[in-house]
Structure formats: C-alpha cells, structure tokens
Amino acid sequence: MSGSQTSAAIVVQGLSKRYASVTAVDSVSFSVPRGAVCGLLGGNGAGKTTTLAMLLGLLLPSAGNISILGEDMVRHRYRVLARLGFTSPYVDLPQRLTVLQNLTVYARLYGVRERRQRIKTLAQDFDLVDFLRRPYGALSSGQKTRVSLAKALLPEPEVLLMDEPTASLDPDTADRVRTYLVDYQRRTGATVLLASHNMLEVERLCQQVLMLKQGRLVDEGSPQELLRRHGRETLEQVFLDIARQADTDADAEAVTA
Amino acid sequence: MNMAARVYAMVLRYLYLMRSSWPRLVELAYWPTMQMILWGFLNQFLVEQSDWVAQAAGMFIAAVLLWDVLFRAQLGVSLVFFEEMYSRNLGYLFVSPLRPYELVSALLLISCLRTLIGVGTAALLAIVFYHYSIFDMGLALLAFFVNLMVMGWAIGLVVVAMTLRFGLGAEGLAWAVIFAVAPVSGVYYPIATLPEWLQSVAWALPASHVFEGMREVLIHGVFSSSMFMHAVLLNVLYLAMGGGLFMVAFRAARQRGLLLHVGE
Numbered sequence: 001m002s003g004s005q006t007s008a009a010i011v012v013q014g015l016s017k018r019y020a021s022v023t024a025v026d027s028v029s030f031s032v033p034r035g036a037v038c039g040l041l042g043g044n045g046a047g048k049t050t051t052l053a054m055l056l057g058l059l060l061p062s063a064g065n066i067s068i069l070g071e072d073m074v075r076h077r078y079r080v081l082a083r084l085g086f087t088s089p090y091v092d093l094p095q096r097l098t099v100l101q102n103l104t105v106y107a108r109l110y111g112v113r114e115r116r117q118r119i120k121t122l123a124q125d126f127d128l129v130d131f132l133r134r135p136y137g138a139l140s141s142g143q144k145t146r147v148s149l150a151k152a153l154l155p156e157p158e159v160l161l162m163d164e165p166t167a168s169l170d171p172d173t174a175d176r177v178r179t180y181l182v183d184y185q186r187r188t189g190a191t192v193l194l195a196s197h198n199m200l201e202v203e204r205l206c207q208q209v210l211m212l213k214q215g216r217l218v219d220e221g222s223p224q225e226l227l228r229r230h231g232r233e234t235l236e237q238v239f240l241d242i243a244r245q246a247d248t249d250a251d252a253e254a255v256t257a
Numbered sequence: 258m259n260m261a262a263r264v265y266a267m268v269l270r271y272l273y274l275m276r277s278s279w280p281r282l283v284e285l286a287y288w289p290t291m292q293m294i295l296w297g298f299l300n301q302f303l304v305e306q307s308d309w310v311a312q313a314a315g316m317f318i319a320a321v322l323l324w325d326v327l328f329r330a331q332l333g334v335s336l337v338f339f340e341e342m343y344s345r346n347l348g349y350l351f352v353s354p355l356r357p358y359e360l361v362s363a364l365l366l367i368s369c370l371r372t373l374i375g376v377g378t379a380a381l382l383a384i385v386f387y388h389y390s391i392f393d394m395g396l397a398l399l400a401f402f403v404n405l406m407v408m409g410w411a412i413g414l415v416v417v418a419m420t421l422r423f424g425l426g427a428e429g430l431a432w433a434v435i436f437a438v439a440p441v442s443g444v445y446y447p448i449a450t451l452p453e454w455l456q457s458v459a460w461a462l463p464a465s466h467v468f469e470g471m472r473e474v475l476i477h478g479v480f481s482s483s484m485f486m487h488a489v490l491l492n493v494l495y496l497a498m499g500g501g502l503f504m505v506a507f508r509a510a511r512q513r514g515l516l517l518h519v520g521e
Binding site for chain 1: 266273274354513516
C-alpha cells in the first residue's frame, strides 16, 4: 500500500462482485482521502449500492480488498463499524417503534455516550422533535429519511457512507440536510462517500467524484477536472455523456455484428 | 462498549415492540391458556375413564403446558427474528457493531421472557380452573422447562437460518417444523406407543426424554437423572447445530446480498 493510500480513509483495490453470470462490480479500485467528500455516480444498476454494501461488509466481495480507517473490512470489520455511519433507502427501521425508541436502540448499539443529549441534539438538527413519540412507520418518506440520517450520525462517525441521502426530501429540506452535512464534515473532519443521482448535490458537496458504469470505474477526479476533461459545464452533462457513450458503443457493436 | 450492552439494546428493542401492542401481549398468554383449558377438560374426563391417566391427576395439563414451553420458545426466536425481516432492518443492524451471536443471544433472552409470560400465565390459571399446580413438580419442573426451552431455541435457530437463506417464503416453517416434532415427542403418550422404528427417532429428540421423565415424576414420584442427562446432551448437540446453521446462513446472506434487500 502506498503512502498516499495509508493516509486515505477508504482504500479499495480490485473490488469485484459476481452473481453467477452477472458481474455487478468489476475490478474497481479507488481511494478516498481522510476528510474528503466523495461522490459515487452512475446510472441505475451501475454498481453504486453493491459497492457501498461491500464497503460495509453487508456483502462479501468475489475479489479485492477494502480498507477503511486502516482496517481490513473483510476480516476485521468489527474493529471499525462503531466509527462508521450508514444510511440507505433500501434499508429501514422498525416500523412499530417510535422514532425515540429507534434512536435509543441504535445509540445503545453504537455505545453512544450522553445518549439522551445526542438524540435531543440530532432531533433538533433534523427537525424531528415533534415526531419523537410517533411510530416510525407513521412518518412520511421524507421524515423517515431524516430519522435515518439522524441514526447514521448518532455515533459522530468518522466515515459516513450514504446511499441517495436526499432522494425523498423536498428541495428545502434537502438543502438544509446538505448544509448540515457540510457543517458536520467541517466540524468533525469526517470522510463522506455518497452515492447520488443528484448532480447539483454532488457538485456542491464533493471534492472527488467516482463515475461507475456497468460495474466499472470509468472516470474519476474532482468535479472541475471532470468538467474540463469532458468539455462540459455541468456534471449532469458529463453524466449523460458517459451514460450515452455506452449506448453509442452498444449500437456500434450491434451494427458491426 | 461491550457485548452485554449491545445484547441489552436488542432486548430493549424487542421489549419496545411487545409494549407497543397490548393485543400482542394478550396473545402471548391466550393460546397457551386455551390449550390448557381444552386439555384440562379432557384430563378431567379421562381420569374417570382410564386407569393410566388416573394414576396422576393433571398429567395432560402438565404435558400441554410443557409442550407449550417448547412451542413458544421456538416461536419466540423465529417470529421475533421475522420482525427484523418484515421491517427491512437487518441492513442497519449488521452495519452497527452488533455481532450475529449477540443478536442470537437477544433472541434467546426475549424468547425466554415471552415463554415465561405465555406459559406462566396458563400455568397460574390451571391452578384456578383445575386446582392443578405444575409447580408441585418442584426442581424437576425447572429441569424440564430448561431442556424444552433449549430445544425450542435450537429449532427456532434452524427456522431462522432457513428463512435467512430462502427468504420470507420459508416463514411457514416456524409452524410446520414444530408440528412435525410433536407426534414423536411423546407429549401425551409413552414413546413405547410408537412403532419400533419410530421410537429410535423419538429417542433422538430431547423432548421425548423430558416427557418420559415428566411421567416418571407424576406417576412414580421419581426424577430420572438418566432421562435428564440424555436430554441435556442432545440439547447441547442440537443447539450447536442450530447456531452453526444460523452462522452458515448468515454468511450465505452476506455472499448473496440478502441483508440489504431482505424484506416483505
């Protein structure tokens, strides 16, 4: 491992996931420096969620190595899980428990000190105070997303992995959440890796962008580098270039065949 | 942060769930009580008709209460785990510092509590309705209770492993498996009643040793240490197998990505 990699919070080398004949992630390598906010971009089925699941140890890789905060996540994930936060629209919290009960259970699981104060602070930060006594299942999808974010931030994680963190939020709430994440990152120096389809969000938050297509890492760099390289003005245009390049290639192959 | 704190967090999570719905709490005691009432009347009838039953008043009531220990202990593990699957919560649980064996420990503890509430209520009501106290068995009752509970846990872990491996389509196993075990456990009749080839199957189950031991206590007033030890040894084996199967299924779920996508 090189010197630059040891100072990285996340180091991924040759990561692959195969299901029978399908390759969901194909030899992906990247590193995210400590304190950076990195965006993981790609169309549906590009391998973003699969990559995040492997980083967390929810999914075992077919090949490759993952190191987070210097720990091998395949062999020693429990040494580091208490320092990670995760939120995803594909996972949920118990519906019948109230918001307060859910946060209390997770605060205990993460060994959060001054649990009540931490929950109170996060409830204020995410505008959840009025919902604390309500069953989680009775909340709107936007409210649930905020609870999941609060859950992810309970242990004040050093690394935050987020799958579409603002997907179901209205523009006002989404903007406030982004502002909170920027403040949190600056205050704690946390490393953030977020998968998103929202290009404006990525442009605003991320210093580094990873572009996935059909399970492969096809481009990476800062948003400015990507814009310059592709000769575009927005990340959305870059995203469309890459996505449609795949279609053009496929059409060309079909014609040749 | 230690293991006990995380196990307690999960137990708390299941206590919150129990508290959130009084019909669920009532249901815990309802079925064991209904079973006890039904077999209580049958017991009263058969005491007058059968010399064998007349040897020990309340034999069927004791049998049905102890059978419910096994049944409720199994359901206490499997149904509670299904809650995590219904709520699609496994992905968050297993990116927290919670270890799989800590989740299992919490499931076993909450299963014990649910069984005590359910069967304990029925046992107390048996005193009221039939003037029969299973507690008269003394320490033997504790030995029977623990053995049946551990066997219920082992079966529950197998059901959980199957559900983790094959998805919620396999949840019916929670009911099916226990009813497959019932005929060969000698709950209401001696193992000698079974065909010879089935008797060897029966003796491979801890429950058979417990129910034969129960009849020894009720009819002859003797606690069979041999039956007890057989049950204990078999339970150690079955619990290890249940735990092992759970870990194999958990690893398979991590290989197939089921922890992230499992749900209704």
